[in-house]
Amino acid sequence: xxxTTLVTTDATARIRAQVRAERRALTHRILMVILALAVxxxxxxxxxxxxxxxxxxxxxAISGLTGxxxxxxxxxxxxxxxxxxxAAVLVGLALGAAGTLFQRVLGNPLASPxxxxxxxxxxxxxxxxLVFGGVAGLxxxxxxxxxxxxxxxxxxxxxxxxxxxxxxFILVGIGIGTFATSVTSYLVARAEFSDARAAMTWLTGxxxxxxxxxxxxxxxALLALxxxxxxxxxxxxRLELGDDTARMLGARVERDRLVxxxxxxxxxxxxxxxxxxxxxxxxxxxPLAQILIGASGRSILAAALxxxxxxxxxxxxxxxxxxxxxxxxxxxxxxxxxYIAWMLISAARxxxxx
Numbered sequence: 001x002x003x004t005t006l007v008t009t010d011a012t013a014r015i016r017a018q019v020r021a022e023r024r025a026l027t028h029r030i031l032m033v034i035l036a037l038a039v040x041x042x043x044x045x046x047x048x049x050x051x052x053x054x055x056x057x058x059x060x061a062i063s064g065l066t067g068x069x070x071x072x073x074x075x076x077x078x079x080x081x082x083x084x085x086x087a088a089v090l091v092g093l094a095l096g097a098a099g100t101l102f103q104r105v106l107g108n109p110l111a112s113p114x115x116x117x118x119x120x121x122x123x124x125x126x127x128x129x130l131v132f133g134g135v136a137g138l139x140x141x142x143x144x145x146x147x148x149x150x151x152x153x154x155x156x157x158x159x160x161x162x163x164x165x166x167x168x169f170i171l172v173g174i175g176i177g178t179f180a181t182s183v184t185s186y187l188v189a190r191a192e193f194s195d196a197r198a199a200m201t202w203l204t205g206x207x208x209x210x211x212x213x214x215x216x217x218x219x220x221a222l223l224a225l226x227x228x229x230x231x232x233x234x235x236x237x238r239l240e241l242g243d244d245t246a247r248m249l250g251a252r253v254e255r256d257r258l259v260x261x262x263x264x265x266x267x268x269x270x271x272x273x274x275x276x277x278x279x280x281x282x283x284x285x286x287p288l289a290q291i292l293i294g295a296s297g298r299s300i301l302a303a304a305l306x307x308x309x310x311x312x313x314x315x316x317x318x319x320x321x322x323x324x325x326x327x328x329x330x331x332x333x334x335x336x337x338x339y340i341a342w343m344l345i346s347a348a349r350x351x352x353x354x
Contacts, residue, residue: 030299033292037305041089044312048085049077051320087210087274088315088328089308090218092281094271096307097225097300099282100289101264104236104298105257106166110343112283113268114336116170117177119279121151122272124180124187127199131191140202141214141273148269151180152261205276205329207315214274221270225263233300235260278329280336281311310335 049061054076056064063069064077103111113119125147126140159165159172184203188196202209225232235256238246243253268282285307293302314331321331 026294030293030302033289034299034302034305037292037302037309041305041308041312044309044316045085045089048088048312048316049081051316052076052081083210083212083215084208084315085312087215087218088207088312090215090222091207091210091271091275091278092308092311093222093304094218094267094307095278095281095311096285096289097222097304098264098267098271099284099307100286100298100300100303101232101236101260101267102282103286105239105260105264106170107240108166108170109287110283110340111166111170111173112280113264114277114279114283115177116173117151117155117175117180118148118173118265118268119272119277120177120180120184121154122148122269123203123277124184125150126202126276127184127187130199130202131187131195141217141270144273145269148265148272151176152265156258156261201327202276204327205278205332206318206327207275207278207311208325208328209276210274214270218270218274221266225267228263229300232260232263236298236300276329278311278314278332280332280339281307281314283336284310284339 046058046061049065050056050058056073056077060069060073061077064073065082067074067078069077099112099114102113102116103109122144125143129140129143155169155173155176158176159169161168184199188199188203191199235251238249238251239253239256239260241249246253246256271278286303288310289299289302289306292306293299311328311332314335315328318328318331319325
């Protein structure tokens with residue numbers, strides 16, 4: 001073996017060892033971030049059980065949750081606060097996961113289901129059900145699911161030109177979403193006062209609207225995602241390398257993109273069905289998770305947990321920050337508007353620098 005061969009072999013071994021060390025460090029950081037976010041979700045969940053018109057101590061909240069406290073405490077915790085706290089966690093997880101799926105597969109931090117028409121389509125279908133049919137109860141989530149699904153299929157069909165490019169999908173989604181919002185406004189404007197008020201209440205979005213049935217629906221969607229999570233992550237990693245590279249690695253690009261988007265549509269549709277169209281949680285979750293992990297790291301679970309944290313904080317502020325409660329969607333809107341402004345300013349600066 002020549003000296004050149006020995007040097008080359010040694011350099012290759014060092015590079016491989018460095019790559020393995022970097023991967024281990026990144027995996028460790030992702031796990032630490034996920035653990036910290038899980039603890040934050042748990043603490044915020046406990047805070048949701050403690051705070052209200054009557055503030056409970058941590059011990060009293062736990063006794064009410066376990067049923068070992070007095071009757072009044074058990075009623076307050078289990079019947080009044082637990083359903084809302086549970087819905088905030090589950091819906092936040094669904095929105096966070098859906099948002100990062102859309103953003104990663106379309107390669108744009110602004111490619112959120114909030115703006116691509118899926119949530120708007122669900123809202124339009126629900127508004128139509130309230131205005132024309134007087135629908136209520138568990139039937140409303142069905143309309144929301146159908147509206148979100150049909151809107152997603154329409155966007156995909158219109159954007160299809162021998163494949164779906166990310167840029168075209170985003171433009172078509174924004175256009176159809178704007179059209180759906182206009183239809184919703186027309187329906188509300190033409191409705192009877194009581195129907196219009198019910199529609200506007202739902203369209204504002206609030207965790208407090210979740211029912212045990214809709215919460216169970218979100219739980220089922222999240223549980224169904226668990227066994228497919230690794231497959232979806234693998235598809236995403238390939239798609240993020242670009243279509244040509246993904247094909248070289250054996251990926252079926254259009255099928256994989258459709259599968260990832262379908263999972264995101266299901267998650268955002270069931271979340272919207274449960275609590276109404278709450279804006280910006282899906283958009284914020286993925287970028288915030290990436291900031292915590294680092295530029296080279298991505299994690300669907302971390303983004304989902306960030307979504308839960310954001311929605312829990314927003315709901316606590318909606319209930320307790322003012323002398324009177326407001327809808328959760330109002331608070332998330334206050335989060336999201338500055339973020340969009342910052343994103344646009346940052347993009348403009350990068351363009352000028354280039």
